[in-house]
Amino acid sequence: MKKITIITGASSGMGAEFASQLFNEYEFASDKKSAAQNREIWLIARSNEKLLQTAEKILSSKSPDSPAKTKIRTFSLDLTGTPGVYKFDGLLKSEAANEDFEVECLINNAGFGTYGPFDETSSEKELAMIELNCTALTGICSCVLKYLNSGSQIINVSSLAAFMPLGNFAVYAATKAYVLSFTVALAAELEPKGIKVCALCPGSVSTNFANVASNGKRKEVLHGRDPVKVVRHCLKKAKKGKKIILTFPKWKFLSFASRFAGKFTVAKLTYKFAKRPH
Ligand SMILES: NC(=O)c1ccc[n+]([C@@H]2O[C@H](COP(=O)([O-])OP(=O)(O)OC[C@H]3O[C@@H](n4cnc5c(N)ncnc54)[C@H](OP(=O)(O)O)[C@@H]3O)[C@@H](O)[C@H]2O)c1
Numbered sequence: 001m002k003k004i005t006i007i008t009g010a011s012s013g014m015g016a017e018f019a020s021q022l023f024n025e026y027e028f029a030s031d032k033k034s035a036a037q038n039r040e041i042w043l044i045a046r047s048n049e050k051l052l053q054t055a056e057k058i059l060s061s062k063s064p065d066s067p068a069k070t071k072i073r074t075f076s077l078d079l080t081g082t083p084g085v086y087k088f089d090g091l092l093k094s095e096a097a098n099e100d101f102e103v104e105c106l107i108n109n110a111g112f113g114t115y116g117p118f119d120e121t122s123s124e125k126e127l128a129m130i131e132l133n134c135t136a137l138t139g140i141c142s143c144v145l146k147y148l149n150s151g152s153q154i155i156n157v158s159s160l161a162a163f164m165p166l167g168n169f170a171v172y173a174a175t176k177a178y179v180l181s182f183t184v185a186l187a188a189e190l191e192p193k194g195i196k197v198c199a200l201c202p203g204s205v206s207t208n209f210a211n212v213a214s215n216g217k218r219k220e221v222l223h224g225r226d227p228v229k230v231v232r233h234c235l236k237k238a239k240k241g242k243k244i245i246l247t248f249p250k251w252k253f254l255s256f257a258s259r260f261a262g263k264f265t266v267a268k269l270t271y272k273f274a275k276r277p278h
Helices: 013-027 048-059 081-098 123-147 170-193 209-213 227-239 249-257 263-273
Strands: 002-008 039-045 071-076 101-108 153-157 196-200
Touching: 002 013, 002 123, 013 039, 013 048, 013 101, 013 227, 039 048, 048 071, 081 123, 101 123, 123 153, 123 170, 153 170, 153 227, 170 196, 196 227
Parallel strands: 002 039, 002 101, 039 071, 101 153, 153 196
Antiparallel strands: none
């Protein structure tokens, strides 16, 4: 049966990196059974042009005399909210009408943040963020359930921001706390079926995140870490069945320390000192 890997938010940043690393893993698998699988990677985001560029870049690692066995397909979809989930569900259903498949791996990575105090940010953008970071992620998990088998994997991208309420990042941190809580509970429910579920909780990573969160006023994520390392570590730990993935010692320390810090104190301190352009 065909095995599909679905990556949302695959047109840039960590999503594109997940696609690239999984493609290489599938193409260069040393295990003969794994190498013989009929696989597809689905890249989903809004920008068709960026998706095609990502796919082209990934496929360029293959030489013409050894064409790729893994097919890469791109789908330009706005996943926001219930309408986004219906579009995604329609995609799965139309595929299922043509051919049997299982979802080998789902990476719910599409998401964005907003910098700034709540009373100065656009409520339209905050609500769209909840609709993408929480509603779409939940709906997508629900839609894929019937296509998962023992051995399938779900990776939901949360954030280090999930561990504490953060001033100047209030709604974003709340959405990622939702993702973390939902993911760990889902991991417990799906474990008896042999399905691994985990939450990736990155701190700052060098992607387009800051550009979107600051409405173009900050181009780079400050002190951003290399997405290649974050994704490599995540895929390794996810396979081992880790439920909450924190890449670097500093991120592990901060998530641990959050257990002892007062929630209001952290929110107040970040409101006072963690100012970002918005
Ligand atoms: N970078 C960080 O410091 C950091 C830290 C912690 C967690 N995260 C999380 O990591 C995930 C990936 O973000 P990133 O850092 O890689 O940022 P990014 O480079 O901005 O990537 C975000 C991806 O989401 C897609 N996307 C945005 N809105 C969408 C929509 N409505 N429908 C479908 N796709 C949509 C974007 O593509 P289109 O614009 O083409 O749709 C893009 O592919 C997010 O969930 C983010 O919250 C990031």
